[in-house]
Amino acid sequence: MIIPELPNYLTSLGGGAYKGFIISLFTLTAAISRPFSGKLADTIGRIPVMIIGAGVCFVIGFAYPMVTTVAGFLLLRLLHGFSTGFKPTGTSAYVADVVPLNKRGEAMGILGVFGSLGIAAGPAIGGFLAHYYNTGIMFYSSSASAILSVVILMGMKETLPDKQRFKWYQLYIKRGDIFEPLVKAPSIVMFLSAYSFGVILTIIPDFSDYLGVANRGYFFASFTAASILVRVVAGKVSDTYGRLAVLRVSTLMVMVAMLTVGLATTPAWLLLSAAFLGVAAGMNSPTIFAWTIDLSNPLRRARAMATMYISMEVGIGLGAIVSGFLFGNHTDRIPYTFFVGALLAGLAFLYVRYGYKAPLNIESNALQDEK
Numbered sequence: 001m002i003i004p005e006l007p008n009y010l011t012s013l014g015g016g017a018y019k020g021f022i023i024s025l026f027t028l029t030a031a032i033s034r035p036f037s038g039k040l041a042d043t044i045g046r047i048p049v050m051i052i053g054a055g056v057c058f059v060i061g062f063a064y065p066m067v068t069t070v071a072g073f074l075l076l077r078l079l080h081g082f083s084t085g086f087k088p089t090g091t092s093a094y095v096a097d098v099v100p101l102n103k104r105g106e107a108m109g110i111l112g113v114f115g116s117l118g119i120a121a122g123p124a125i126g127g128f129l130a131h132y133y134n135t136g137i138m139f140y141s142s143s144a145s146a147i148l149s150v151v152i153l154m155g156m157k158e159t160l161p162d163k164q165r166f167k168w169y170q171l172y173i174k175r176g177d178i179f180e181p182l183v184k185a186p187s188i189v190m191f192l193s194a195y196s197f198g199v200i201l202t203i204i205p206d207f208s209d210y211l212g213v214a215n216r217g218y219f220f221a222s223f224t225a226a227s228i229l230v231r232v233v234a235g236k237v238s239d240t241y242g243r244l245a246v247l248r249v250s251t252l253m254v255m256v257a258m259l260t261v262g263l264a265t266t267p268a269w270l271l272l273s274a275a276f277l278g279v280a281a282g283m284n285s286p287t288i289f290a291w292t293i294d295l296s297n298p299l300r301r302a303r304a305m306a307t308m309y310i311s312m313e314v315g316i317g318l319g320a321i322v323s324g325f326l327f328g329n330h331t332d333r334i335p336y337t338f339f340v341g342a343l344l345a346g347l348a349f350l351y352v353r354y355g356y357k358a359p360l361n362i363e364s365n366a367l368q369d370e371k
Helices: 003-012 020-041 046-066 070-098 101-132 135-154 181-211 217-241 243-262 267-295 298-327 331-355 362-370
Strands: none
Touching: 003 020, 003 070, 003 101, 003 135, 003 181, 003 217, 020 046, 020 070, 020 181, 020 298, 046 070, 046 135, 070 101, 070 267, 070 298, 101 135, 101 217, 101 267, 181 217, 181 243, 181 267, 181 298, 181 331, 217 243, 217 267, 243 267, 243 331, 267 298, 298 331
């Protein structure tokens, strides 16, 4: 809801040169908090971790209108990242707990559809509120949405068996809590793919203004609407034909889509490219999520998901800060930011096509999961 308006909001505070930090600081904290959320979700439960994430989103939304300095704004972006560091980790583990092995791709597609609906509606609604009312109303509305999420979570049943009461020592993080080796492959693909999303989040608001798009949220709405249409189908296809078969197509599509976005010269071209990129992302994301669950140890499922999410946060954050640096508020440099994203997506394609070798124990993990 707030992302498309943040670059202008930061500029109004005198921080136009720091646009790359809008996303990168957020994702930095999200990545740092992932090992904690993963470990806690595997010990105290999925629902408490989800509530923490949504609660942070609620509190920070109210704080944005109160800051009047660039430093204060950037600090809030840093703290806001805890919401994404906790909520999706608990959510994905919760869904994996209740879904059978042969429907994981489809389930992740359905989860992605509802997430995408929020992502599609949010920027458009946020842009409307900021334009016809003010940014304060936009921030408060985002908080209201977060608290509704908490209300729903309070009525859900915990899925973690043998959950423990919270103890402070559970916050002690070891190396194994940061990186789960079993899910290295999907984490690599996620990192290389997520870089492009960091570029999109950072550059598209300015690119939309430059090309004369009326509402900065239109790109995200076009992108997300297209992704919604393919997510469930792509998930089912990955359940039937395998994760790699889908990823070989989707990563190649991300590469081509980033090239077409970077070459856009009209609003129509930009929005059509957004839809094509949305189709690619709609195939890519649920397949990577399902692949991560396939390879994970059921007893460390949330930590495995946290590892994958860390790679996503690092990819998005790096994409944001590098593209912000390359852009430097010079519109003639915009295409190059997207070309770098296309290059990394191409590397993801080469990895799933030629570099990845399936581990021998993947079937035993899957059978253990079913039991």
